[in-house]
Amino acid sequence: MWDIQTPADLSRLSGGDPIVEWAAQGFGVGVRAWTAGAAVAVASPDVSKHDRLAVIGPVADAAPLVRDVLREVGPSYRPFGDEDLVRALAERVPGLEFSATFGWMDTAEIPEVTTSAAWLDGDTGVEALLTEASPSSYAWPGHPGVRRWAAATGDRGELLSIAADAWSAPEVGFLAGVATHPVARGKGLSRQVSGFVTAELVKRYGRAALMVDRGNAAAIAVYRRLGYTYRRVAAAGITESAGQ
Structure with a gap:
């Protein structure tokens, strides 16, 4: 395998793959x-809660590349990519176990959304809303990579629905931490906030992306209406016995 040294080389070798x-x-x-044959792998520490190993390419090239990279970076890294590829890697890489499927969604379009959402000056109230409405969120105030929060607010300035610009890369902005207070659900506020943040990310980075639970049909439908397309992805991990 060969090291990839620059973003330009990575874009060329990956065909500009957003993941x-x-x-x-x-x-x-x-x-x-790194690259080997037609495969590319990127090891990124502590991005969206995990040490991630993003992988693309044919499994014949990707499997030996992932095996060698994991030996170098260690078992905390979770291979992540298109579902069919990750399933095939789990069958071919010793000690690797398929763990979860979910969705990657991205768009290069600026959505047309009428919204009163805006960036917050700080993050006051965000943690309380997440604790109430989305305690399993990956994005939290003060966490590395979580840059700023947007919100739709009530008449008294209270936070009703929020979303974050978190773990954005120069080529791909990332939407995370979407949450709406239970009393404000059913009013389209999450679409407004997500639409606002998506527009801001596309303007700044050229593309916006997010990850979503594949079973969350309501959220997927909202993101599709904002112009996102869905990509089936998955993750795998080194089994405990193999990592010892």
Whole structure:
């Protein structure tokens, strides 16, 4: 395998794949990338809660690449990519176990949304709303990579629905931390906030992306209406016995 040294080389070798460009995080601290044959792998520490190993390419090239990269970076990294590829990797890479399927969605379109949502000046009230409405959120105030929060607010300025610009890369902005207070649900506020943040991300980075639970049909429908397209992805991990 060969090291990839620059974002330009990564874009060329990956065909501009948004998953690997997002994982590279502009080649920030600790990020490394490799290629072998037609496969590309990017190891990114602590991005969207996990040490991630984004992988693309044919399994014949990707399997030995993932095997060698995991030996180098360690078992905390979770291979992540298109579902069919990750399933095939789990069958071919010793100690690797398929763990979860979910959705990657992205868009390069600025959605047309009428909204009163705006960026917050700080994050006061965000943690309380997440605790109430979305305690399993990956994005939280003060966490590394979580840059800023937007919100739709009530008449007294209270936060009703929120979303974050988190773990964005120079080529791909990332939407996370979407949550709406239970008393404000059913009013289209999450669409308004998500639409506002999506528009801001596309303007700044050229593309916006997010991850979504594949069973969350309501959220997927909202994101589709905002112009996002759905890509079936999955993750795998080194089994505990193999990582010892």
